[in-house]
Amino acid sequence: MAAMYGVETRVLNQAVRRNIERFEGDDFMFELSREEYNSLRSQFVILNTGRGEHSKYLPLAFTELGVAMLSSVLSSKIAIEINRSIMRAFVAVRQMLVSHPADKIEELRQYVEEMFSDQNDINEDTRMQLEQINQTLAEMQAGKQTDNTPRRRVGY
Numbered sequence: 001m002a003a004m005y006g007v008e009t010r011v012l013n014q015a016v017r018r019n020i021e022r023f024e025g026d027d028f029m030f031e032l033s034r035e036e037y038n039s040l041r042s043q044f045v046i047l048n049t050g051r052g053e054h055s056k057y058l059p060l061a062f063t064e065l066g067v068a069m070l071s072s073v074l075s076s077k078i079a080i081e082i083n084r085s086i087m088r089a090f091v092a093v094r095q096m097l098v099s100h101p102a103d104k105i106e107e108l109r110q111y112v113e114e115m116f117s118d119q120n121d122i123n124e125d126t127r128m129q130l131e132q133i134n135q136t137l138a139e140m141q142a143g144k145q146t147d148n149t150p151r152r153r154v155g156y
Helices: 009-018 034-040 064-073 077-099 102-117 124-146
Strands: 029-031 060-062
Touching (some): 060 064, 064 077
């Protein structure tokens, strides 16, 4: 995650620990157990000696909500741009839900694809999230075409 956001691992960990209230609950992040951590490491017969050779803290694992929250607590250029993109996507979804014609849903899907295609360095997890967004938008589009009942207005 640190590499994706363009920061050092220690900077990421410090930002999380300083803003721990933003990550409360297992739906944002969790710490790997010692067994999980050990199963990820290569098995060495003899451990290296010396300062800093072994992990003092267990690694953190972030859910997709946690990944989005990271973009709001880190101050790298990449994190700021990701945060802006997330905020723009939320606004676009809200606007689409208010107007909800089928062509708006397609327009939103294309906008999200264009927004993320500009990021050449997105990893496989991000690609999977984009596919999930596209699938959800397609399902919403199919549902909106068949459901024309008036909805109760939500919000301010």
